[in-house]
Amino acid sequence: MLRQGHTVSGEILSRELGVSRVSIWKHIKDLKERGYDIVASPKGYDLGSSPDALFPWEFPDREEKIHYFPNVDSTMDIAREMAVKGCPGFTVIIAGQQEKGRGRLKRIWHSQQGGLYFTVVLRPDIPLILSHRVSFLASVTLAETLRGLFKIDAKVKWPNDILVNEKKISGMLSEMEAETDRVKYINLGLGINVNNDPKVFEPSSTSIAEINGRPVMRKEILEEFLNQFEAGMNTDHLNNAVNNWKKYTVTLNRHVKIVTNNKTSEGMARDIDENGALILELSDGSMQKIIYGDCFHV
Ligand code: BTN
Numbered sequence: 001m002l003r004q005g006h007t008v009s010g011e012i013l014s015r016e017l018g019v020s021r022v023s024i025w026k027h028i029k030d031l032k033e034r035g036y037d038i039v040a041s042p043k044g045y046d047l048g049s050s051p052d053a054l055f056p057w058e059f060p061d062r063e064e065k066i067h068y069f070p071n072v073d074s075t076m077d078i079a080r081e082m083a084v085k086g087c088p089g090f091t092v093i094i095a096g097q098q099e100k101g102r103g104r105l106k107r108i109w110h111s112q113q114g115g116l117y118f119t120v121v122l123r124p125d126i127p128l129i130l131s132h133r134v135s136f137l138a139s140v141t142l143a144e145t146l147r148g149l150f151k152i153d154a155k156v157k158w159p160n161d162i163l164v165n166e167k168k169i170s171g172m173l174s175e176m177e178a179e180t181d182r183v184k185y186i187n188l189g190l191g192i193n194v195n196n197d198p199k200v201f202e203p204s205s206t207s208i209a210e211i212n213g214r215p216v217m218r219k220e221i222l223e224e225f226l227n228q229f230e231a232g233m234n235t236d237h238l239n240n241a242v243n244n245w246k247k248y249t250v251t252l253n254r255h256v257k258i259v260t261n262n263k264t265s266e267g268m269a270r271d272i273d274e275n276g277a278l279i280l281e282l283s284d285g286s287m288q289k290i291i292y293g294d295c296f297h298v
Pocket of ligand 1: 073074075076098100101102103104105107109111116117118119161170171172173189190191192
């Protein structure tokens with residue numbers, strides 16, 4: 001009601017919401033403590049600026065499916081619990097910061113205030129073999145979202161990192177459960193360096209604020225990404241995801257080193273197959289298909 005842009009009296013708020021004037025006053029106080037600039041006058045309340053908050057009510061079209069936690073161990077843990085209990089597709093778990101943020105291959109994802117950390121629970125009706133296309137679609141969608149919002153040259157690095165000027169701005173982790181050959185849920189966790197400074201932990205990383213020269217609104221990024229991603233989660237887009245990913249990649253035709261838990265392979269990254277595996281040309285000219293690993297451009 002305050003967002004309508006004019007003064008709203010305490011009396012109207014109390015009547016419309018069916019709560020006492022004292023309760024309205026307490027809620028206004030609570031919102032002010034959360035950073036909302038609300039000015040009280042004899043005529044009522046006026047909303048000035050809103051903070052860059054990720055509360056469910058900041059996403060009116062999807063409010064019931066947004067769950068915000070100021071501080072958690074990892075949004076992946078909460079997402080898994082909710083997915084197992086049967087939450088609907090496109091339930092989103094957001095954290096202000098994470099104590100035990102997880103990266104790929106058992107790495108830590110440092111998650112200080114100012115970054116955007118969330119996991120989306122997806123329930124695509126697809127066979128297991130196609131599940132990788134979902135993360136490729138998400139990478140393309142995020143790269144396009146950042147390009148569109150901030151006019152930055154966001155690129156994708158195999159498998160699902162986003163880089164700007166060769167520096168990492170975002171990473172993705174996916175966890176899933178399948179039954180026989182059908183996907184039950186896929187939890188996609190994204191960590192995006194927005195207004196945080198990731199360089200203290202990862203010298204080869206950057207943030208949107210650094211590139212942009214000023215802080216930006218995380219909720220705009222999340223809203224745009226979710227809208228585009230939800231609209232794109234259909235068969236046509238999934239079938240084109242890997243080809244679209246190739247449009248933005250910095251990995252192909254580069255000399256790369258791929259490190260897994262127990263093996264390192266080196267060669268020229270020649271292609272990505274239809275399910276996202278990297279085709280590596282080794283020094284003897286043979287081709288090797290890599291399904292997972294950490295990719296270093298050398
Ligand atoms: C990587 O690049 O290694 C993947 C990083 C994924 C980080 C995100 S932050 C939100 C979600 N919760 C986690 O614990 N990890 C993912």
